[in-house]
Amino acid sequence: MDKKNIVCTSSILGADMHVITYGKKGLPVVVFPTQGQEPESLEEVGVVDELADYIDSGVIQLFCTETVDDESWGGQGDPAERAARQESYYHYVVDELVPLVNKVSKSGARPLALGFDAGATQASIVALRRPDLFQGCVCLSGCYDARRYFGDWMDATLYENTPCAFLPNMTPEHPYVAVYNQRQLLFCTGQEASEADSLRSTRVMDEQLARLGVEAWCDYWGADVAHTWFWWKKQLRYFLPIVLADVEKTTAAEKPAKKRATTRKKAAAPKAAAAEKKPAAAKAATATKTTAKAAAPKKAATTAKAAAKPAAKKAATTTKATAAKVAAAPKKVAAKPAAEKTAKAATPAKAEKPAAPAKAVKATAPAKATKAATPAKAVKPAAPAKATKAAVPAKATKPATPAKATKPATKGKATK
Structure with a gap:
């Protein structure tokens, strides 16, 4: 078992206060000895051995402190000075001892106050006056009424x-x-005659805490339970696991709030990182677009070659093939847009109307015209609008029927 003797030079009390620690980690437990006893007395009477399994396993860490009970509760001098000495001791505990405990334990947990006899009185005072600093108290056979000492x-x-x-x-x-x-x-007392002051004051504590609506544990053991270490060690062994479990449950309820704050911070970090990555992603996207634009001519040329073959098979894709060829031959950009405009002009809405007969489509076969001549040659004969009108009209195709071919009146209407 790890044991250390620490000397705390108290500026409040104007004396060196000895503190003995047992254990390396765990819930810190500040232990107050009985009236007028040294911190080593707790080990001598077997309290440390009684809690050895909790100490060695790192569940608790004991901080046995010195007191000034002989100058306050047990003193014989002026009552006001004795009361002032007790107040100074209280400030030593909350202002000097607790910070020391927090520094040594490094657990970040509020310490539990434990005391026997007058030590239980000290434990109750610090826990009730500063519940923000202490997780609670385990008070065995204490007297919480000053009349026992001051009348x-x-x-x-x-x-x-x-x-x-x-x-x-x-x-x-x-x-x-x-x-x-x-x-x-927790306040516990026996009911044997030696426990009279403790029993009376514990009942007052029980009544007042109940009046306030505080769920404190005031326990009364049998009439044979006396004011001795034999019973205090039994009580300690009985109560400690219950109290520790309750401490864990209570402090666990405080953790979600801390976890939520931590989770929010952790969640905010990925968002911030994502926000930082967005500009990079945007730059990457821009770079990709720029690369794509730079590579477009090469891709267009490849696409044009690939698209030229399907264009020969399907007449409906002639216009797309022509556009691809325009991209493939940048030198003739000025000429080909004109060809595209001419091609569009050469296929007006009127061309769609006579396209119903299948024979008319075969006769005009624009795809073959494209194969027979380069786009430039196709532009030259198709440029005049009149030539287009003469080649496209449906009535010019109908002369296949002899009776209709000899009617000149129909041509006159075509001229109109």
Whole structure:
């Protein structure tokens, strides 16, 4: 088992406070010994051995601290000075010890406060006054009423360190009430005569926490359960696994919010990366288009050659083949557009009307005309509109019938 002795020089208390750590990782547990005892006493009475399996497996890490109970709760001097000393000890814990625990544990978890006898009193004070810093408390046989140590004397400072005094004045609307319900608050006592002060004050705590709507666990063991280490170790062994499971459940409920924030950041990163990639993709697309344009003449030439063969077989694709040839021969660009315009002029809507007879299509066979002459030659005879009209009219094809061929009147109408 890993054990370290740390000296915390407290500017608040004006003294060196000894802290003994057990374990390397896990949920940090700040342990307060019984009144007037040193941190080593917890190991001597067997508490550390009782929790060895939790410590060695990295479930918990103990931080056993020193106290000043002999100057506060157990002191015999001026009550105001004793109360002030207790308040200083409280500030030592929350302002100096907790940061030290966080630094050493590196777990980022809120520590759990654990105490026995007067140590349970200290554990309850820090957990109830600063639930934002502590995950909760496990208090065994503590007395939460200062009258045990101060009688009927009370001032504002002692009031702040007396749970049985400030809880009755807390309202259900107090912001700490909601936080208490997200913490593990356990108070246990036996009912044997030596537990009289603990039993009485635990019942007050139970009543007040219930009034506030806080789901704290106040447990009362039998009449044979005395104020001794024998029972505290049994209680600790019984309660700890339950409390740890509840801590894990409670803290797990806090994780989704953190995960959502992390997920959003992770989701935003790919989007940002995608946004950065878009310009590159756009540039790539532009480069592709530019390359495609640059390569267009070569591709057009290849396409023209490939398209020339189907054009010879299908008369309907003559115009497309001609366009491909225009792309293949850039020198004759000026002449071929004229040819295309002429070709379009040579095939007016009138040419579509007489195209119904199959014989007329065979007679005109524009595809053969294209084969017989180059596009330039096709332009020359087709240029005059009159020549086109003489070759295309359907009536010129009809002379195949003798009776109709001898009618001059029909030609007169054609001239009109």
